Amino acid sequence: MTINYSEEIYNEDFFNIIKKDNAIVVNLNYENNLLISSWLNGGICHNMKHVVNQSLEEQDFDDLMDVDYNTFQENKFIHLDLNPNKSTGLMTSACMDNYAISTKKYEQLSVTSIVTAGADKNGVKAGDNASFYEYKNHYFRHFGTINIITIINANLQDGALVTASITATEAKTSVLQDLKVESQYSNFISTGTGTDGICIISNKNSENNLENAGKHSKLGELIAQSVQDATRKALYLQTFMSIDFQATVLSRLSRFHITFDDFYNSQNVDKVEYASKFYCFNRNKENVAFISSIINLIDEVQLNLLDIEDITRVIRELIYNHLNVDVNDKKIDNIDDIIDLLIKSINQHLFD
Numbered sequence: 331m332t333i334n335y336s337e338e339i340y341n342e343d344f345f346n347i348i349k350k351d352n353a354i355v356v357n358l359n360y361e362n363n364l365l366i367s368s369w370l371n372g373g374i375c376h377n378m379k380h381v382v383n384q385s386l387e388e389q390d391f392d393d394l395m396d397v398d399y400n401t402f403q404e405n406k407f408i409h410l411d412l413n414p415n416k417s418t419g420l421m422t423s424a425c426m427d428n429y430a431i432s433t434k435k436y437e438q439l440s441v442t443s444i445v446t447a448g449a450d451k452n453g454v455k456a457g458d459n460a461s462f463y464e465y466k467n468h469y470f471r472h473f474g475t476i477n478i479i480t481i482i483n484a485n486l487q488d489g490a491l492v493t494a495s496i497t498a499t500e501a502k503t504s505v506l507q508d509l510k511v512e513s514q515y516s517n518f519i520s521t522g523t524g525t526d527g528i529c530i531i532s533n534k535n536s537e538n539n540l541e542n543a544g545k546h547s548k549l550g551e552l553i554a555q556s557v558q559d560a561t562r563k564a565l566y567l568q569t570f571m572s573i574d575f576q577a578t579v580l581s582r583l584s585r586f587h588i589t590f591d592d593f594y595n596s597q598n599v600d601k602v603e604y605a606s607k608f609y610c611f612n613r614n615k616e617n618v619a620f621i622s623s624i625i626n627l628i629d630e631v632q633l634n635l636l637d638i639e640d641i642t643r644v645i646r647e648l649i650y651n652h653l654n655v656d657v658n659d660k661k662i663d664n665i666d667d668i669i670d671l672l673i674k675s676i677n678q679h680l681f682d
Contacts, residue, residue, distance in 0.1 A: 333411065340431055340442070344483055344533045347431070347444060350410055352385040353419075354426050354444065356479060361534040364418070365491040367527045369399035370407075371418035374488050380412045381529055382419030383446060383477050385426045420527035422475035424448040430563030434552040438538060440483040441549070443498075443556040447476040447564035448523070476502055476564075477527040478557055484549070485539045486532035494530045494543035494553055501554035502526070505561045510576055512585030517632065517665075519585070579612045579676075582621045586669055597677050607680050620652045624672060628665055638664060645671075653679040 333351055340347035344362075348355045363376050371378065384406050394402055403421070407414040424446040433442040480498050503521045511520045544550045565571040575581060580590060594604050611617055624645055630636040642662040649657050655675040661667055 339429075340444075342440075342442070342483070344535075345481055345531075349426060349429070352387065352426050353406070353410055354383040354429055354446075355410060355412070356381040356444070356481065356531070358531065362531055363486070363488060363491065363534055364529060364531040365488075365495055366418050366420070366529040368403070368418040368420060368529075370403040370414065374491065375418060376534075377416075378418055379416035380407070380418075381479055381531065382407065382410065382412070382417060383426070383429075383444070383479060383527075384419055384421045385446075386421055386423050418529075420475075420477040420479070420529065422446055422448070422477050422525075422527070424475060424477070424564075424568050428564060428567035430560040430567060432556045432559035432563070434556045434559075436548055436552060439549060439552060441480060441552040441556045443478060443480045443553075443560045445476065445478050445557065445560035445564040446568065447561055448568045475523050475525045475527060476561065478502060478561070479529045479531070480553060480557060481531045482543075482549070482553070483533050483536060483538075485534055485536040486530075486543065487539075487541050490541050490543045491530045491532065494549070495528055497543055497545055497550045497553045498528060498530065498557045499526075500545070501557035502561050504554075505558050505565070509562075509565070509571055509573070510582070510585075511565075511571060517585050518629075577613075577615065577618055579614075579617050579621050582618060582625060583669075586625075588669065588673070593673055593677060596673060597681065599681065611676065611680060616652075620648065621672075623648055624668065628668060631665065638662065649675050655679055 336348060336350045338346055339349050344360055345356055345358050348357065357380055358378060361377050363374065364378060364381065365374055366372055366381065384403075390402075397405070403419060404414040407417040407419070426446065429444055429446050431442065431444045433440060478498055480494065482494070486494065499522070506520045506522065512518075513520045540549055542549065543553060545554065580588070590605075590608065593608060594601060597604055627636070627641040627645060631638055631641060645662065645668060646657050649655055649671070653675050655678050657671055657675060660671050662671065
């Protein structure tokens with residue numbers, strides 16, 4: 331097979347990054363150690379030459395039915411003209427055109443993260459119900475992934491690579507929490523996707539030996555800021571996820587599987603007329619704040635921090651004060667009752 335497209339997109343002494351067909355390849359020029367969640371050459375590795383972020387196409391999913399993941403990755407590396415014994419990598423369904431790179435520096439220390447991110451189909455909170463069960467390496471995976479490759483121009487001990495991966499993972503999760511990206515498997519906010527990948531690389535040729543990559547350290551700060559910056563950019567490029575995207579009533583309610591039709595179907599009015607009124611309500615920031623207040627109370631109940639009885643009076647007051655709709659006689663026994671009451675109250679506010 332031949333390579334159809336190849337372009338260098340980043341270059342430093344320690345490494346350069348090439349976009350090659352539907353893959354991004356990090357070429358490592360010096361001795362290194364790395365930690366990676368790869369099938370082929372996964373875990374702690376030393377002196378790898380290439381780290382790959384590979385986008386999967388429709389045919390690839392068919393191929394994965396015939397071979398194991400190690401063999402599949404090996405074949406992909408060979409196609410990219412890379413030595414599979416000196417290569418390792420991550421896989422995703424995200425488009426490689428939507429990569430984001432962020433470099434953070436402090437004095438002699440530099441951290442670069444390259445991220446591809448898609449969380450709209452596979453977002454999940456740790457502890458949500460599982461989507462597959464693995465037995466003897468047989469299972470089926472859905473790909474919709476946040477892949478992070480973080481490159482550090484300092485010499486880290488192997489244990490520090492693990493600490494760096496914790497810092498990077500928490501940084502990724504903080505972005506999802508800040509943007510309120512919903513889990514596809516529960517009503518909670520995602521902490522990641524079900525198939526996220528990570529790679530932390532350090533330069534063993536560097537004279538700057540570091541042993542701490544935790545969140546109190548300057549290195550940890552740079553790792554987190556680099557990952558956060560690149561993850562935000564990559565999420566926007568792949569899924570248009572952003573602060574503006576989340577600044578609507580419907581976006582806040584989406585993790586409860588509420589759509590425009592749930593509002594419209596409970597009203598006997600022309601759809602165009604309804605949409606014109608609802609559009610203004612949906613985009614109003616005070617309405618978003620009102621919805622967020624109620625959702626925060628729902629979260630308190632879902633997390634067993636409060637009981638449903640503790641929030642019913644407050645929710646009735648919020649609805650009355652913001653929508654001028656009296657719901658004191660309405661039943662609230664569970665979260666579904668709250669969502670149903672919210673929809674009916676908003677419609678009453680719009681059309682009465």
